[in-house]
Amino acid sequence: MFVHTSPCVRTLLLLYVDDMIITGDDPEYIAFVKARLRDQFLMTDLGPLRYFLGIEVSSTSDGFYISQENYIQDLLARAALGDERTVETPMELNFKLQPTDGDPLSDPTRYRHLVGSLVYLAVTRPDISYSVHILSQFVSAPTTVHYSHLFRVLRYLRDTITRRLLFPRSSSLQLQCYSDATWASDPSDRHSLSAYCVFLGGSLIAWKTKK
Secondary structure (H helix, E strand, O other): OEEEEOHHHHHHHOOOOOEEEOOOOOHHHHHHHHHHHHHHOOEEEEEOOOEEOOEEEEEOOOEEEEEOHHHHHHHHHHHOOOOOOOOOOOOOOOOOOOOOOOOEOOOOHHHHHHHHHHHHHOOOOHHHHHHHHHHHOOOOOOEHHHHHHHHHHHHHHHHOOOOOEEEEOOOOOOEEEEEEEEOOOOOOOOOOEEEEEEEEOOEEEEEEEEO
């Protein structure tokens, strides 16, 4: 459930608590917790969770879907790509970006801003995790080549904007983990790149790419 606290309560508690999610498998106990909270604080119950910090949640008979379609639309508007092209992959296969590729950007602020937005988007889009990790390595001194590959990720998102993560209502509790690594693949320092993803039954619950 989604609960909103009033500004005056935040002041009294000296805490910044804008929104709260209450979740569980016992509706009666959830109602009890909300009633106890209302006894102590001024709160507004916004009902079932649908939107939280840019993340959209929808409930169906299959399970819960989470996505960031509105966030992507806003990101594309801020990026102002200037065309309607799309691509099928976020990054070219076996392509290696290096710090010296291209000319340095005169103002790297926009690159850093867009990459930062992509980092947050990867919370619900594991398919861009690898690409975002690569682009994040160049935020200190991005070049024109890095910027063009950033735009490729954005064009991929335009083509896949409706993709969502599904958390099935009925699923086993079997934990499965998959990992891979590209040994000494970085051309600039010969470091390896590793990645993993973890499933709980049919639900993807964790993923990461790390140099």
